[in-house]
Amino acid sequence: MNQDTPAVGAPRPRIEGRLKVTGAATYAADVPVPDLAHGWLVTATVSRGRIRDLDVSAALAMPGVLGVLDHRNAPRLNPKAGGFFGPDGSLQLLQDDEIPYAGRPVALVVAETPEQASAAAAAVRVTYDVEAHDLDFRLGHPATRPASTAFGPEADTGDLEAELAASAVVVEERYRTPEESHCAMEPHAATTWWDGDDLHVLDSNQGAFSVSEVLAALWSVDRERVHVRSEHVGGGFGGKGPCGPQVILGSMAARAFGRPVRVALTRAQVFETTSSRPPTDQLMTIGADADGRLRAIHHRAAYALSPLAEYIEWCTEQAKILYTAPAIRTQLTAVPLDVLPPASMRGPGATPGSFALESAMDELAERLDLDPLELRLRNEPTVTPATGRPFSTRRLVSCLREGSRRFGWAARDRRPRSRREGPLLIGTGLAATSFSAGVFPSTASITAEADGTFTVAIGASDIGTGARTALTAVAADALGVGTERIRLHLGDSDLGMAWGAGGSRGTTSWSFAIGKAAAELRARLADPVRPVTATVDTTTMIDYQPARERQTYSAVFAEVAVDPATGEVRVRRLLGMFAVGRVINPLLARSQVVGGMIMGLSMALHEESVRDPGTGRQANGDFAGYHIAAHADVPDVEAEFVPDYEPQDPLGLNGLGEIGTAGTAAAIANAVWHATGRRQRTLPIRLDRVLEPGVTG
């Protein structure tokens, strides 16, 4: 075995790229299955109450209809099924007559064709005993409670009140971000069938193994009897992390009707039945000396959730990490309301949290008449501010300095409204960010075949990220062979326990397992017997409390042009410098962080789920009403990586799935202030918000 050039570090296109662009890659709703029936959801039109009557007689009489499942006849699910936080009521579909949020599935119509199922679903008549709902999300809502600290404790260091009192300047402002939807390109879909007590599922998700665990719990069957395959997935952004309604309802119908059943959600059903990023309401207080040295950071934040399931939108994490200050206090609170249960959306917590922190830092720089870049450099910590833990690699200053050089930041006049081009107001802004990194357990098997090739099996997910391509390179280098000798299988729960595509930890966790399996296999290759397989489960090999704080970092720079007549904001330049540990594949890594920055741009300017206060239903739950940045909204995006290496990882990796999104909204909002002189503390930065008094003219 030999290999001239390492595969890790080389820019290579996606292995499955040709399959995807030619339409040969099959997704969860694409695979032909004999005798397939189709399920169609009926969803609640009220936000709180009970089903009074559900009349299925007209639907049952329609052509091709096999039947209707609702709370009266649906198979019973195990009420204890859940996940990390214990039992999860959002999974308990069709189990009772209660309506906990608008869009809750109340029935599934099953028919021979999707058209027949859809037509019959429209004929199901549901009436409700409506109860008053509460969607009045805000910081300080009477139902507010402390958020779970399962991801880490709150910060409370130093004497906050004394430091604020001693500060020359104190910024205290409130920032709001709306409910947002993940909007993966492929709507959620599943094809399910039972073979005795074995459940087979083709599903669009971010972790086939974890979905198999949830399904096994819901159905009270052994995990090994649930077979989830997710070979190609058209994006997730967190919205396909949970076990979705398509697979829960599909598996119920397949059992009830004894046939394979496919449930493919419409775009509108994805909006109303899957999950969203919760709205946030944040109060940021920062005190500093006249020279810009921080004395105190106080970050109070609230987010909405459903009483059905615990959830953490960890907005306050960066306040503990980014800047040194003698006093840091964080208070994260959750407000249970009659809302769609939220799920992580790209950069959960960090993305809305950084909007608040990095906007407030920009406001502080303004008050101090200090360059916002210099303000950040002056407060660069030597140890993790809130905990005193040493940092692992931390290349934030490199990101700031290199980004500033490439962007031409030094030439900036920091006075607002100081640049015009004809009628347009031009401004620039920046933000710094961090995002947590680490490794979770996974299982990898590698087989040395008789023909000299290697089969690598890992329950990883490639949701469009390029994980398949990255892991092939990792395996090739670990085995000391060229990538053409690697055959990689992923997206299958039968391949064993594995972390999903989430938390920016997929590739790191899977690479760790592949590296360990390769080392074990190589130790056995002297024996000529083939095939020979090494299987490694990394659960006991992971340091869950690494000695040093492990984070990725970025600096984002934006230039905007604002039309004071219309309020239109155009982002003209966007540049991100990233420190993410070692980069496996620069081509795909760039694609990830550029995608993240575009998502941040979209958050800054466009994305907002609007709910009708009367019904609580989303008024814009489709792609006509929920605006996502389109090509015309996105300028050339520049993204580069600073040299970096994570010493706590065998390959030097940290992760890059989410860091691109965090920071971008604040950089754009700060640029809009610089252009117009008016702060934008509520996202998205809509035309009407730009046109508030003080901007025009």
Ligand code: MOS
């Ligand atoms: Mo993610 S939002 O970690 O799937």
